[in-house]
Amino acid sequence: MLFNASATHRSSRLLRRAICGAGLLALIESVWISPLRGAEEIAADRPNATAESAADDPPASKLDAKFADGWRKEVALTDPNGGDKTPHCVAWVDDGWLVVERRDTAGEVEWQIVLAQVGEEDEPPTIEPNPAVPGGLRLTYRDGRFFIRDDWGHLRCLRQKKTADMPWPALEIPPDEVHPSGMVLGGGNKLGEKEGRLYGRRNGGWQFVARGWEGELAEYVLRMYCLEVGAFRLGSRSDRGGVTYTVGEQLHSVQSSTLSDDGELFVAARMHEWLVNLHRDQLKKLLDNRKKIVGAAPPAIFAAKWLNGDAVPLDDLKGKPALVYFAGDYSKRVADQLSAIDDLFGKYRDRGLEVAAVIAADDEELYAAICEKRGWRFPLAVDHSGGPGSWGGPAAQRFSVTDTPCYFLIGRDGKIAVGLYQERVPLGSYKRPPPLPDDAEIQNLLGVGDQ
Numbered sequence: 001m002l003f004n005a006s007a008t009h010r011s012s013r014l015l016r017r018a019i020c021g022a023g024l025l026a027l028i029e030s031v032w033i034s035p036l037r038g039a040e041e042i043a044a045d046r047p048n049a050t051a052e053s054a055a056d057d058p059p060a061s062k063l064d065a066k067f068a069d070g071w072r073k074e075v076a077l078t079d080p081n082g083g084d085k086t087p088h089c090v091a092w093v094d095d096g097w098l099v100v101e102r103r104d105t106a107g108e109v110e111w112q113i114v115l116a117q118v119g120e121e122d123e124p125p126t127i128e129p130n131p132a133v134p135g136g137l138r139l140t141y142r143d144g145r146f147f148i149r150d151d152w153g154h155l156r157c158l159r160q161k162k163t164a165d166m167p168w169p170a171l172e173i174p175p176d177e178v179h180p181s182g183m184v185l186g187g188g189n190k191l192g193e194k195e196g197r198l199y200g201r202r203n204g205g206w207q208f209v210a211r212g213w214e215g216e217l218a219e220y221v222l223r224m225y226c227l228e229v230g231a232f233r234l235g236s237r238s239d240r241g242g243v244t245y246t247v248g249e250q251l252h253s254v255q256s257s258t259l260s261d262d263g264e265l266f267v268a269a270r271m272h273e274w275l276v277n278l279h280r281d282q283l284k285k286l287l288d289n290r291k292k293i294v295g296a297a298p299p300a301i302f303a304a305k306w307l308n309g310d311a312v313p314l315d316d317l318k319g320k321p322a323l324v325y326f327a328g329d330y331s332k333r334v335a336d337q338l339s340a341i342d343d344l345f346g347k348y349r350d351r352g353l354e355v356a357a358v359i360a361a362d363d364e365e366l367y368a369a370i371c372e373k374r375g376w377r378f379p380l381a382v383d384h385s386g387g388p389g390s391w392g393g394p395a396a397q398r399f400s401v402t403d404t405p406c407y408f409l410i411g412r413d414g415k416i417a418v419g420l421y422q423e424r425v426p427l428g429s430y431k432r433p434p435p436l437p438d439d440a441e442i443q444n445l446l447g448v449g450d451q
Contacts, residue, residue, distance in 0.1 A: 023314045067124045075127045079105055080135030080152070080274045085275075089127055089137050093118050094169040098125065100139060100148060106202075113220040114168045116146045116160035135274075153272030155222070164196065164213045171218040173210045174203035195263065202227060209259060217401075222268060223255040226276045268310050289400040294419045298324070298410055299398035301381050304361055304369045308371050309379030312356040318414035321445045322354035323437065326396065327380075328404025330363040335370050337405060340436050342376045347439075349377075351446050354410075358383050358395050409437060409445050417445060 072092040079085050085105035092099055101112040115125075122142060130136025130151060139148040149156040162168060189198045194212040207225040213216040216447075259268040293299075300315040312322065325341055327334050338357060345355040355378040359367045364382050371380060383393030395401075399408065401421070409418040418441070437445075 006234055014416070043435060047140070067093065067118065067122060071124065073127060074126065075129070075137075077129045077137055078134045080272060082134065082274075087135060091125060091127060091138070091139070096168070097168050098141060099169055099171075100125075102137065102150065103244075109221075109223065110270075110273075111150075111155065111220065111222045112171050112218075113148065114162075114171065115148070115157075116141060121432040126425060135272075153270050155268040155270060156265075158265050159220070162219050163322055164193070168217075168219060171210070171212075171221050173199050173212070173216050173218050174201040174208045177202050177204075200267075207257070211261065220266075222259065222270060224259070224268070224270045226271050226279075284401055287404065290419065290421060293400060293408075294416050296416060297414055298322075298397065298408065298416050299395075301356070301358065301383075301395045301398075302394060303358075303381035304384050304393075305364075305382045307359075307364070307368055307382065308376060311381070312354055312379060314410070316414070317354065319409055320354050321412050321414055322410040323442070323445075324399075324403050324408045324410065325355070325357045326399070326404045326406050327357050327359045327367070328367040329360065330370075334405055335374070337436060338376060339374055342374070342378060344437070344439075344442060345378050348442055348446060353442065353446065355379075356381055361393065407437065409441070411445060412447060 034104060063369040070093065072090070074091075075089045076086040077089060077151065082106070087105050087110075088103050090101050090103070096118055098115045098118055099112065100115055102110045104110050125139055125141040127137075127139045130138050133151040136152070137148065137150040141147065145158075146160065147158050149158075189200075191198055196211060197216075199208075199210040199212065199216060199218070201208040201210070205227055206223050208221060209224050210216075210221040257268070257270045259270075260264060261267075298314040298317070301312070303311070312324075314322065314324065323341065323344070325338070327338060339357060341357065345353065349355070357378060358381045361382050361384055367380060381395060383395040399419075403421070406419075406421045408416050408420070411417040418437075
């Protein structure tokens with residue numbers, strides 16, 4: 001495991017004077033981060049939880065156990081994946097603090113939070129599943145002064161504000177993974193003397209974030225984003241004692257994970273286990289479709305419009321070898337590749353080579369201008385937009401394209417001979433265009449030697 005989940009493994013403590021400085025924030029609905037999908041849509045295809053699920057909770061601490069160090073309570077939640085495995089919420093008291101964690105169906109920690117100091121007259125927190133949301137969690141402490149709400153990957157928490165000179169149980173921040181190149185993939189951002197540090201870690205296939213002070217002492221640790229879902233970008237900023245953190249980039253139904261935190265209230269949209277499983281299913285289907293494309297007749301391109309020439313009838317290309325290039329988001333590097341493709345077209349079009357490039361509708365004006373400036377001779381198909389920054393148009397879907405640039409070579413028999421997709425981005429790497437087809441590959445496609 002990445003974390004020590006019992007007091008036995010938390011021997012490291014900071015010996016500093018305790019200062020209780022909790023404040024109560026008004027929960028403003030505008031800071032709520034919109035769900036990954038609409039609640040109505042998700043509720044329609046997910047099993048309903050019932051209030052009876054709380055009755056199946058495992059036994060907690062003894063009834064006469066004092067709410068102090070050694071107190072512990074575990075609550076089983078409904079499986080957000082609709083199966084029979086149960087995620088769990090566990091709360092315990094350690095060094096006079098209430099600590100709460102959530103584990104997924106595999107037993108891996110999703111988050112840990114040092115919530116608040118425990119007073120002698122305090123009652124234990126109320127912990128229960130949310131009967132309206134599969135996997136949902138409700139925790140309330142001190143009559144609502146502090147709380148945790150965790151539903152569908154959206155986590156809200158109001159906890160006691162901590163300062164650099166108060167001790168609390170030390171949560172273990174996952175260690176940095178090191179890329180084979182030797183590059184360290186995690187790190188910390190200093191927020192200020194009163195805000196401490198924000199730590200980012202990439203470990204075990206997940207992106208973690210933690211907030212703490214010197215010595216990597218964490219008051220919470222969150223599992224935010226699954227790196228296998230796609231490429232990622234990482235950023236954070238501090239503003240008047242608060243912090244905004246984002247990780248990931250949009251890929252189909254998967255959006256960036258975000259965290260807003262002012263030291264007491266934080267609101268996080270994080271990637272949930274069921275969403276990762278959904279992506280795995282989508283990825284398997286995508287790879288299966290890609291295997292079927294090579295060796296088959298190319299799908300037709302129903303473009304919104306064609307620039308710089310007539311439509312290329314890809315579904316009727318027998319006898320005419322062709323190169324189809326999905327250009328993706330505009331950049332100078334991609335434009336340079338298109339110019340190199342134009343050179344190939346100029347060299348081999350008299351021998352029967354057809355060339356077409358597919359561009360996103362959002363970049364139509366940019367490509368139209370650069371096409372005129374550079375004098376490209378091949379046509380460009382404008383794919384219907386799938387939304388800003390995404391490839392969801394019908395042409396991309398028919399070719400099973402999710403990452404660009406990529407290209408396809410169609411032989412004289414009218415079937416796809418080569419489908420070179422953009423490879424998935426390795427951990428710690430940057431997206432680079434695939435190599436262009438070279439002269440030997442084009443000549444092999446044409447079935448003639450260099451002339």
